[in-house]
Amino acid sequence: MTIDLERSISRSGPSAAAAEPSAAYRNDRAHVIHSWSAQAGLDPVVVAGASGSHFWDESGRRWLDFSSQLVNVNLGHQHPKLVAAIQAQAARLCTVAPYHANEATAEAARLIAQAAPGDLNKVFFTNGGAEAVENAVRIARHHTGRLKVLSAYRSYHGATAGAISLTGDPRRWGAEPGMPGTVRFWGPYPYRSAFHADSPAQECERALAHLADTLMVEGPHTVAAVLLESVVGGNGILVPPDGYLQGVRELCDRHGIVMIADEVMAGFGRCGEWFAIDHWGVVPDLITFAKGVNCGYVPLGGVILSESIASTFDDRPFPGGLTYSGHPLACAAAVACLNVYREDGIIERARRLGERIVRPALEELQRRHPSVGEVRGLGMFWAIELVRDRDSREPLVPYNAAGADNRPMAEFAAACKQRGLWPFVHFNRVHVAPPLTIDEADLRSGLAIIDDALQAADRHAAG
Numbered sequence: 001m002t003i004d005l006e007r008s009i010s011r012s013g014p015s016a017a018a019a020e021p022s023a024a025y026r027n028d029r030a031h032v033i034h035s036w037s038a039q040a041g042l043d044p045v046v047v048a049g050a051s052g053s054h055f056w057d058e059s060g061r062r063w064l065d066f067s068s069q070l071v072n073v074n075l076g077h078q079h080p081k082l083v084a085a086i087q088a089q090a091a092r093l094c095t096v097a098p099y100h101a102n103e104a105t106a107e108a109a110r111l112i113a114q115a116a117p118g119d120l121n122k123v124f125f126t127n128g129g130a131e132a133v134e135n136a137v138r139i140a141r142h143h144t145g146r147l148k149v150l151s152a153y154r155s156y157h158g159a160t161a162g163a164i165s166l167t168g169d170p171r172r173w174g175a176e177p178g179m180p181g182t183v184r185f186w187g188p189y190p191y192r193s194a195f196h197a198d199s200p201a202q203e204c205e206r207a208l209a210h211l212a213d214t215l216m217v218e219g220p221h222t223v224a225a226v227l228l229e230s231v232v233g234g235n236g237i238l239v240p241p242d243g244y245l246q247g248v249r250e251l252c253d254r255h256g257i258v259m260i261a262d263e264v265m266a267g268f269g270r271c272g273e274w275f276a277i278d279h280w281g282v283v284p285d286l287i288t289f290a291k292g293v294n295c296g297y298v299p300l301g302g303v304i305l306s307e308s309i310a311s312t313f314d315d316r317p318f319p320g321g322l323t324y325s326g327h328p329l330a331c332a333a334a335v336a337c338l339n340v341y342r343e344d345g346i347i348e349r350a351r352r353l354g355e356r357i358v359r360p361a362l363e364e365l366q367r368r369h370p371s372v373g374e375v376r377g378l379g380m381f382w383a384i385e386l387v388r389d390r391d392s393r394e395p396l397v398p399y400n401a402a403g404a405d406n407r408p409m410a411e412f413a414a415a416c417k418q419r420g421l422w423p424f425v426h427f428n429r430v431h432v433a434p435p436l437t438i439d440e441a442d443l444r445s446g447l448a449i450i451d452d453a454l455q456a457a458d459r460h461a462a463g
Helices: 023-031 080-092 103-115 129-144 161-166 170-175 200-218 244-255 276-280 307-313 328-343 346-368 403-418 440-458
Strands: 047-051 054-057 062-065 120-126 148-152 182-185 223-229 258-262 286-289 301-306 372-378 381-389 424-426 429-432
Touching (some): 062 440, 080 328, 103 120, 103 301, 129 148, 129 161, 129 223, 129 258, 129 301, 244 258, 346 440, 381 403, 403 424, 403 429, 429 440
Antiparallel strands (some): 047 054, 120 301, 372 381, 381 429, 424 429
């Protein structure tokens, strides 16, 4: 199955680097399998370098990175403090078994717990977001003694066996049948309401009633956890209506269910708060994280546990382990990253740029382009939903479109790349998620490129 998000790794047309492909390109095509893609049609860019908000290929052609790669390079490419921290740690201690303690891992855990809400004070480290979700679910099941886990249809939680089962989007199809005990529900999405709501408040009310009904018919005493992205990421940057996450918290409390907030994409400043869920003052039982914790410079993820759940494992073995849990190089990068967030006011900057520059610019695009059905987001995490008709809200391309059906979005993405901007496109949406450190002039320039490239989408839209 080919997914638009991953298809964006390919460029249009042959390389401009040289008449003959480089050794790196030849070796890639001979030996590397790229994720979520049919391999024969790929023509990947060979990235030769990157700095700040830009990256470039072997010929020196540059792109403004409006996707932060996969929404993880929050502090931009080659941040000197992160690079220096990795180098210093490598000179001191490259790796150590996770049953030992070490300074970098302990300090990373302290800083993460300091940023987390409520009494979430303990951290289990993983190598990325999917493993974080796997372990959070295992923790919830052991804590409650129950099997079932509820997750939303419009979601992505990772590609390992359990995480892909809990994923709601089409990437799960190739992995089915999945993990036993998975139950899906519809989350709020006012623009395309599954509940025929006519306002955000009504969407919230009806979505919570649907979740309560799902729990009723599944038997709440059999449900270990409700897993949801605080702000849905790859499936649309869906910001929940006010009251929704509070309502989920109340349902979980009522039935003794663990609330897991997946903050892998939305956390660490992306939504203008340390964690997206902080916007609503809700404290979950577990938080999964990765990506922005150290900008992906070295793979790292984890689960933040509340004190009450962590105490479950005071006198019984914790039910998981990874050879590279709390890897010193990854945690040293996390320590540097988290300190930069605080010292440079990155969280507040993301909130400010989102409200002062991104929101008004996207709202202006919505007014002027017939292909723009809705814009939505928080901080530096925004979606432009593209449609063929604003009245009917028909998507610019069908759900999970491929081949010729996806041509309008492919044309838009190509127009962005030709103008020097690397976009994040998925289904009928373009997501605006540049590094949180992006220069204001570059941010405005990128938005102007999207404005220009939307002419390609407008050609397929009514009016």
